[in-house]
Amino acid sequence: MADPAIGTNAVVTVDYENGWGTDKGTPVGKQISVVSCGITGTQELLPNPSIRGNFNPSDPANGKQSAAGAVVFVPNVTVAAWWLKLLCGTISSSGASDPYTHTIKIGTATPPSAVVEVDYNIGGTHRYVKASGVRVNKLTIPISAAGFSPWTADCMAKSVAVGTSAYDATLTDWTSATPLDDLQLASADVEIPDATDVGYLHSGSIDISANLFGDDYRVGASGTRGSLVPQLFSISGNLRFTVDSVGVLTLLNAGTATSLRLKWTAGANRTVEMTLPRLFIQKVQPSLMNAGPVMVDCQVLGSYDTTTASAVKFIVVNDQDAAVQYV
Numbered sequence: 001m002a003d004p005a006i007g008t009n010a011v012v013t014v015d016y017e018n019g020w021g022t023d024k025g026t027p028v029g030k031q032i033s034v035v036s037c038g039i040t041g042t043q044e045l046l047p048n049p050s051i052r053g054n055f056n057p058s059d060p061a062n063g064k065q066s067a068a069g070a071v072v073f074v075p076n077v078t079v080a081a082w083w084l085k086l087l088c089g090t091i092s093s094s095g096a097s098d099p100y101t102h103t104i105k106i107g108t109a110t111p112p113s114a115v116v117e118v119d120y121n122i123g124g125t126h127r128y129v130k131a132s133g134v135r136v137n138k139l140t141i142p143i144s145a146a147g148f149s150p151w152t153a154d155c156m157a158k159s160v161a162v163g164t165s166a167y168d169a170t171l172t173d174w175t176s177a178t179p180l181d182d183l184q185l186a187s188a189d190v191e192i193p194d195a196t197d198v199g200y201l202h203s204g205s206i207d208i209s210a211n212l213f214g215d216d217y218r219v220g221a222s223g224t225r226g227s228l229v230p231q232l233f234s235i236s237g238n239l240r241f242t243v244d245s246v247g248v249l250t251l252l253n254a255g256t257a258t259s260l261r262l263k264w265t266a267g268a269n270r271t272v273e274m275t276l277p278r279l280f281i282q283k284v285q286p287s288l289m290n291a292g293p294v295m296v297d298c299q300v301l302g303s304y305d306t307t308t309a310s311a312v313k314f315i316v317v318n319d320q321d322a323a324v325q326y327v
Contacts, residue, residue, distance in 0.1 A: 272315075277312075
């Protein structure tokens with residue numbers, strides 16, 4: 001028997017599309033590293049309700065194609081900007097040469113769509129599982145004291161199909177840059193509010209959701225989606241604080257807007273910065289649970305900030321010319 005397809009040898013390709021569900025005329029595929037890629041086009045089998053004069057069922061029919069799944073990846077400064085534009089819709093860049101500075105915010109532009117393809121080598125024969133019209137429904141960014149920072153992009157797509165030829169046979173390799181890890185968060189770059197360094201943030205996660213409308217299926221489309229557009233974005237998450245001063249309790253019971261800024265530094269001129277400029281922290285009091293340090297878990301919600309002109313702002317510094325690589 002031949003060896004099965006091996007996950008470690010699978011190649012994941014991404015590229016923006018020319019329009020929703022429409023490939024570029026000349027593909028510019030990028031190979032990225034992932035922890036997992038779960039976008040599939042599974043179609044439900046619908047039982048046949050027909051009565052046929054005995055107890056045997058008739059043939060089923062296919063339902064709608066789900067065309068959804070999560071891509072989990074440890075970003076580097078190159079890949080981070082690509083996914084953030086896919087989520088937020090815009091990227092504004094400066095710099096004539098390395099380093100380039102990219103600012104990504106939520107605005108009025110509809111986010112682009114993408115191709116996400118997995119190349120499986122099955123005993124020497126390649127098959128390509130290609131998702132078209134991919135958009136990010138929710139991006140989850142974890143926060144911890146140490147270790148890699150795996151982002152989770154919950155995606156939806158127009159359709160998923162298996163092909164015999166690659167989307168792009170000549171890929172740009174984006175797998176080698178330094179991956180982000182939470183030891184790259186310097187003490188001076190953990191701020192609540194902005195410009196105020198804090199040492200009491202224990203852990204948490206931030207969710208940025210486009211809240212895609214995924215139920216636009218149309219007659220004659222073979223069970224695939226007819227559109228996939230964002231609705232009102234939501235910024236949410238949870239944070240855990242260690243109560244090391246009365247100032248923490250003051251923050252948790254203020255009920256007023258604050259802000260959060262985190263900046264990962266992977267090297268000289270290689271950074272990813274996230275700012276939630278107007279953040280509301282749930283009013284909550286500590287519970288005495290054990291003999292160790294007192295910690296408090298709280299929910300957070302972000303909203304539009306007039307100065308930033310967005311509910312979230314990312315600044316990525318890398319060596320990529322946006323006019324070439326993020327189009």
